[in-house]
């Protein structure tokens with residue numbers, strides 16, 4: 336059966352946009368296209384998560400920051416999401432000996448939010464559906480689509496197939512995008528994917544005496560070089576802890592006793608907080624999950640199809656930017672739609688031109704931070720580095736802005752942030768060189784000033800050298 340969606344909601348004149356994937360980015364994109372008045376059809380392979388009893392999937396909560404918030408604001412969703420988020424004003428660094436050190440993200444208004452992924456997805460789906468020109472199609476798994484005819488083939492839960500043709504396909508179907516598969520068959524399409532050696536596992540820290548087990552308004556971090564754990568607060572007063580470590584190491588821990596032994600060695604303070612029994616049980620509940628980084632270009636095919644979110648750029652989670660970047664994609668696309676009067680041919684081309692450098696930059700930054708954290712970031716180093724960053728910013732607030740600040744609290748284009756970061760590095764290094772030279776010059780001067788005319792307390796050779804130097 337082949338049909339073109341053309342029910343009472345879409346007139347012949349109105350263009351039909353198919354959003355493939357009803358995850359975070361797909362649901363937000365549906366709002367954007369619906370707001371512009373297109374006939375929007377959302378196709379999502381899973382059943383409606385608002386009806387599902389158990390939602391299994393990736394990470395339970397996420398850090399929402401400025402870029403994501405700006406994108407939500409544009410479709411009137413910021414308030415709704417922010418009020419259900421938990422502000423995190425600082426990181427809390429957990430040292431091996433149990434010491435906790437808070438390090439603020441910035442000034443008072445600078446905080447990130449811990450938001451529940453499922454709730455965010457539900458709210459966005461409901462907002463998209465509230466537009467009369469949107470139609471939700473759950474249980475529609477995209478199998479294939481044809482660039483030539485523009486027809487998409489979907490698989491229904493009952494095993495039947497459906498063919499659908501639209502004016503524009505927006506692929507928001509995640510890191511293993513089925514839409515992207517067609518891009519790979521086209522000439523001059525660049526693609527790279529990398530699985531990192533680390534996996535992640537989520538563990539829940541229950542409330543203690545009816546309250547949060549740790550300080551709630553923080554992003555808790557246990558930096559241990561190769562091993563790392565992060566915890567974000569939830570509204571139900573639990574924390575979701577995410578343990579990052581090489582698959583190799585996950586595999587070494589095979590018995591309940593080894594789990595406790597492992598935590599005793601690396602995260603001793605977390606044992607009583609998560610609970611010995613819960614730890615033994617939850618560690619074996621699900622296998623560790625893989626993390627992949629995907630970069631590609633272009634993001635469009637002709638005037639027919641464009642990819643956004645993880646489908647275009649899966650990034651490793653070590654900057655807390657995957658969703659934020661995907662949301663910003665929607666915002667940038669919207670800006671380009673204004674500039675080019677919704678002319679798909681021009682808009683798609685321009686979108687690729689402006690967005691690829693930025694998405695590639697955040698993919699690189701996240702990977703860089705992964706390597707950096709793994710290589711030499713323990714709690715002391717982390718605290719030291721953040722203090723240096725903040726101190727330099729304090730000295731020169733206009734000149735030196737920490738990289739994470741530009742990434743997390745501004746809409747400076749990601750690739751510009753990288754450039755500024757390199758430039759600041761040069762300024763800092765030059766500053767350090769000048770300080771170094773001044774120290775040497777000043778030190779020598781002081782030394783010579785205090786060198787006795789004829790001292791037996793310093794070796795003769797050095798004394799002679801010092802006397803010679805005096806003449807310069």
Ligand code: FAD
Pocket residue numbers: 355356357358359360361378379380381393394396397398399475476477478507508509510511512513535577626643644645646652655656657658659660661
């Ligand atoms: P997805 O969320 O993957 O959604 C894709 C949707 O498409 C799904 O609903 C799926 O069912 C559907 N789909 C897939 N294939 C098909 C098909 N063939 N047909 C129809 N539908 C299909 N980001 C942050 O900003 N902050 C964080 O703190 C953060 N923490 C993270 C922690 C971890 C451990 C991980 C792994 C990621 C984290 N991220 C974070 C990244 C974030 O999860 C992703 O960037 C975000 O979910 C991408 O959204 P998306 O809609 O593009 O893809």
Ligand code: EGU
Pocket residue numbers: 394396397398426447554556565567577652653654655704708739742743
């Ligand atoms: C990882 C997994 C601390 C949620 C990067 C900071 C993250 C998040 C940091 C996850 C880190 C790392 C930054 C934010 C954030 C820090 C950031 C990472 C949220 C450089 C649910 N990262 N994350 N950087 O600065 O900019 O606090 O799973 F440990 S939020 Cl790896 Cl700001």
